[in-house]
Amino acid sequence: MRVFWILLKKEVRAFFISPVAYIVLALVMVLGGFSFRAALAILESGPSEGSIVTWTFNALWFWLSYFFVFPLLTMRLFAEEKKLGTLETLFTAPVRTWQVVGAKYGAALVMYAVVWLPTLGNFWLLDWITGGAVEIPRGALQGSYLILLAMGLFHLAMGCLASSLTSNQIVAAVLSFTLSILHFLIGVFILTIGRKVPEPFVDLVHYIASVDHIRLFTQGVIDSRPLVYYATLAAFFLVLTHQVVEFRRWRP
């Protein structure tokens, strides 16, 4: 466990000294501002069924920032070490593969949390300026950040896998971006196709559709099924990553 903490500390530090983390931070803040502005505009235009929280996290701007976060945070993790050759020094120190994979994933998760934190400031600012005139439902807020974290667990694990497959950060980023987008598209598939598909299929798509999850959670409906779904997928992709990194130790 000690080794894991040493590695985690190093990985988190590496994030903070690389410019990528700050670019992501800025990107999420700017796009977060746009989606917040879009949500305000909807509220201004007249009575609506959603709260400010719901509209913020269902804005197009939000999805835009969302998909860029994962590749940017995970592309470096393994690809850079492969390119530099430091994976060799790392794995000739007394460390276990799960400690390395866990530490890298953990650091990405920490950064992910850090990146989303400033967006909370928008809500706080609104509350402060209007003196509480705009209703900001606590449940919706908690639900939103909870589902954001759950979806992060999954997409970051997928990004880890992408990074472990190549020594080129660009390839890793493109792969992770593609996987994330594909997952999202399967979810919106049902919305574009309409209801012309068989019932069990609709249920299945609802189960995996990120759009649906966001819609529910940002209204304050906390459903355990998506949480289990994302956590399971995250575990699956982490195990895959572990196997890929461990691959060199396989006996043919």
Added chain:
Amino acid sequence: MIDALDLSKQYAGRVAIDRLNFQVDRGEIVGFLGPNGAGKSTTMRILSGFMPPTSGRAMVAGYDVFRESLAVRRRVGYMPEMAPLYQDMRVKEYLHFRAELKGLRGRDMRIRTGEVMELCSITDVRRRLIGNLSKGYKQRVALADALVHRPDLLILDEPTNGLDPTQIRQVRELLRSLRQDHTILLSTHILHEVELTCDRVILLHQGKICAQDTPRNLTRQLRATSAVRVELKGAEGEAQKDLQALTGVRKVIPRSRREEGWETYVLRVESQSDVRESIMDLALRKGWKIRELHRQLPTLEDVFVEITAGDGVPAQKG
């Protein structure tokens, strides 16, 4: 310290090393010598626990490198080829990280990193970013890293690769000073280097061990394959015949003229004989002028041709 038994490794059908058997005793400095692609790095990676052998077994400090990989890694200080390092860390910070990773902690960790920085003469760059250091410094940072946890065995893959002559000498002296506390296995493709540092040499060629000996015995064997080059004037075409007549000369090969009047010959000589003196005597007798006379040391390639072919005739290089 190291005990390799029928060690083999294949990459996707290509044989990298083929049934290697060798031992390294405690306190020895052993050099792996071989051209690029001979299997030096592969063997070292297996011994340091980075990857397993396809078949065969290797024990390091009494532990199996595959089954007890972590125990092996605690006792081995490994420096990979090209000394890969995290470019955006500072030297001291990197060594602290590595020392902690290898199980040192607190005061002991700080004292020990100070010691190895002193030992490798990198104390003055301890606050610099690794990415901005010169190749020589990077190499020494990697060496300090390999040393930091007081390993029983040091495995160094081409420790002097890419260094300038002064730095090579420094590293060599450092290695010699380390021999009291560590067993060292290093690899190189420079013949001269093993001669100066190692107690024993293992010659690798195409994944096989083709010779194991002390550098002394090995070089004696190599001297046998040497050639002598002479550049002379005034022989008027007689030289080849006369040189051929000298005892110990096996063959005389004329080289193209570079300058009017001067003739160049390369003489292949019998083992153990040095014909330079008799050439000089001959030239004095005949009244030739000599402006070059030297024994060509065989290149590593010659050695391998010699040892693998086993007929004592080196490959001639112009």
